Amino acid sequence: MITLKEVKGYARIDIDEDDQLLQILIKAAVEYLKNATGKEYPAEDENGNLIDYELEKIYLQLLVSYWYEQRSPVLSKASKFEVGEEFSFMTRSLLLQLQNR
Numbered sequence: 001m002i003t004l005k006e007v008k009g010y011a012r013i014d015i016d017e018d019d020q021l022l023q024i025l026i027k028a029a030v031e032y033l034k035n036a037t038g039k040e041y042p043a044e045d046e047n048g049n050l051i052d053y054e055l056e057k058i059y060l061q062l063l064v065s066y067w068y069e070q071r072s073p074v075l076s077k078a079s080k081f082e083v084g085e086e087f088s089f090m091t092r093s094l095l096l097q098l099q100n101r
Contacts, residue, residue, distance in 0.1 A: 001030055001041055001053055002060045010061040011068060022068065029063045037099045059094045066091075 004022055008014070013022070033056060034040065045051055 002026060002057050002064075006057065007061055007064050011065040013068070018068070022064065025064045025067050026060070029060045029067070032063065033060060033095075033098070036095055037101075039098075039101075055094065056098060059091065059098060062088075062091045062094070 004019060004026065007022055007026060030041075041051070041053060041056065043050060
């Protein structure tokens with residue numbers, strides 16, 4: 001749904017040393033989005049057309065950037081990433097919109 005290149009461009013990360021960490025954060029963010037919305041995000045619709053997930057991409061970029069900058073994500077009992085209290089109102093609002101889509 002989102003690429004390493006997109007995340008690095010959004011977060012203005014121009015080093016390659018953290019690529020493995022960023023890949024892990026991207027996978028965790030996609031899983032977080034799926035769990036939070038209860039939805040799957042197929043690459044194509046029923047007609048074989050690519051689906052454009054622009055709003056979801058913005059949310060994922062915000063989430064990965066936040067986790068990357070914080071470098072100390074809170075782990076839940078199930079050992080999954082959770083969003084900290086200081087995560088902005090805008091991103092919570094975006095998630096609410098995605099949940100109700």
